[in-house]
Amino acid sequence: MNELHAPVIVLDPTDNVAVARVNLPSGTNLTAPLLQVESAVGRGHKIALRPIASGAPVVKYGQIIGVATRDIAAGELVHTGNLAISAVNLQHEFCVDAKPTDFVPEARRANFMGYRRPNGKVGTRNYIVIISSVNCSATVSRAVAAHFTRAGELAPFENVDGVVALTHAGGCAMGVGSEGARLLTRTLAGYALNPNVGGVLMIGLGCETNQIPGILAEHGLSEGQGLRTMTIQQSGGTRRTIEAGVAAVRAMLPEVNAVARSLAPASELMIGLECGGSDGYSGISANPALGVASDLLIRHGGTAVLAETPEIYGAEHLLTRRAATPEVAQKLLARIAWWEDYTARNKGEMNNNPSHGNKAGGLTTILEKSLGAVAKSGSARLEAVVEYAEMVKDHGFVFMDTPGYDPAAVTGQIAGGCNLIIFTTGRGSTAGYKPVPCIKLATNTPMYQHMSEDMDVNCGTIVTGDASVQQVGEEIFAKILAVASGERSCSEGFDYGDNEFVPWQVGAVM
Incomplete structure (x- = not known):
């Protein structure tokens, strides 16, 4: 089996866990990497690449996603029974990765058919x-x-x-x-x-x-x-x-x-970047592929809006590095601080998810989920941070402060001006968001095949090694232009969207 189709995916050389491409029964002997599976590992779940001592960091994407709650043997499943969130103590560097957009020349920019x-x-x-x-x-x-x-x-x-x-x-x-x-x-x-x-x-x-x-x-x-x-x-x-x-x-x-x-230029497109029903493949396939499509749209003059503040928690340091100015970075951190206070006042915690479905799909801590979720935003410079439902006036990559609850988050993005929603899912989310079409991206092929009538693009080909992140990102970009021009998305075919208008409710009810 070649490296591209190896049974596990190692995302960064510094990682001490890998992600299973397929179900790995106990006793399976792996050759790349050389490893024996000590306990059954389901597809999308994490396997220890080497022994991890109790209290030591667990590393995925080259980032800490939590600490081992007991000694973990090489080849063992790494999940809720032996992994927990660690204290979030991140180093926030401002603007160091903020690079100017390499715009496509005007004459070569994409167009779509829209209502002016x-x-x-x-x-x-x-x-x-x-x-x-x-x-x-x-x-x-x-x-x-x-x-x-x-x-x-x-x-x-x-x-x-x-x-x-x-x-x-x-x-x-x-x-x-x-x-x-x-x-x-x-x-x-x-x-x-x-x-x-x-x-x-x-x-x-x-x-x-x-x-x-x-x-x-x-x-x-x-x-x-x-x-x-x-x-x-x-x-x-x-x-x-x-x-x-x-x-x-x-x-x-x-x-x-x-x-x-x-005919209208792609610069008039504002897409909402959303994920729901995420799994262990979300940060490997659909989210980074959407990041490629987002970067492509921005190069054509368009705008992409990332949301769900609780679901970038623990990964916000990656966004502050991409901030256009220190003021933009500070505004993002101020929203994170607001959420920490908000959850504490309501006797909650920022690690309130992953949800049951997320955990069943292989995600263990909010740090792991956030690192995968941020991948939806690609690599573009962060131009602005806006509050919930605030009108987005900047072009390029923008962050909107919203809850992680999908309908409330998307409601804020649409109120801010998004005219298209791109939604990644590993478990199979099915919602739609009238008056805005929603394109669904499946993170894995089995779910795509099982729910093919609800999914617009299969990003599982990245997991199987049959397509690259870049190739699928370009496919998503083409789908964005097609749906923007009138092609019906799967959720529109089922007439979803009458029940997903959910304004965020905060404050006292008198």
Whole structure:
């Protein structure tokens, strides 16, 4: 068996663990490296390359992922029974790996077919969104959207991708101007301004804390043909509001449909880099391949937004090295400090994951998971750090502070302006995120084959040695351009995306 197809993957010469490509029964004799398997090691899990003493660091990716909780023999499975998180005491160097972008010459840059908006932004889809200002208007908002799904009224409007209700559990019982209220209003306004949105109807109850006029004023929005508002109390109740909402959407349809796809530069693409249901292969295959695609998009003038602050914990030193300025690095560390305080106040800890599924797939500590997750961002310079749902204004690689919970993280990225989501998964996540298409990348071939109708790209060919990270990254970049131009992703084929709008809830509920 050649080195490329060896049964284990050694990621760095300094590592004292390797990752199993295949299931390794106890007693198996390996020749590359020369090793006998002392305890069964499942595919994606770690095997000790040499003896590791109790209390000694366990090293993967050339980085410490935890410490041995007992003596570990060479050839033994390394997982939750003998590995635990160590104290995070990282050396943060600023800007040392920040290299200017090697842009593709303008004449050779990629294009896609998108929907150009009056403000110059370009969407990859063309939706009408019904936004509820408060939980109390959620039922009415969903009823308005459902009318167009059931009645078939969209059939004559071939340029309209759908009508979707964006409902949530908040909007009242919060202080005006509180942290929670600011995050919610910023999220709602961000969706209204997303380039994938051609028309907006905001529906409130009328007496809620989160008043619609306040949202519009705070974020520079104004009513017109493309943005209409109403409240249930002012409209005369549930039935009348639904009727008025249907009429409002019906009136928007001709104008929204009048916008057709046209040629646009790839610089107008802003992709959200996301992972969920990760496994031991995530940091080896799909995540680094997405990093290649991210770097390619940035070289073509586009933007990539990494998120999930709790899931870069322990790997943030790799990002501070890539920061464009010391101020950008300091802002990232300030968000890490906020999370450490936030989890402590809520009697939690930053090592609250890997989750059950992550551990079943081979991940043991948050340090290991974070090191793999950061690979999604490639090697580009970190241009900016933004807060949750904050509008992303910089081009290039940007970090957004979000929770690690996938729907909440992606909701923030879309509110920040992302018009495409790229989602890596090893266990098989299936969500979608209207009004933005979501491309799913499988980290391993068995899962891709088992869930082939839900996965867009198989990155498991990297694990088997049949393709390089660079080759799969280029395949992902081509898929990004195709889906941006209208090709339906697998999650769109199943009509996912009606239930994944999850604004981050923080602060006191009064």
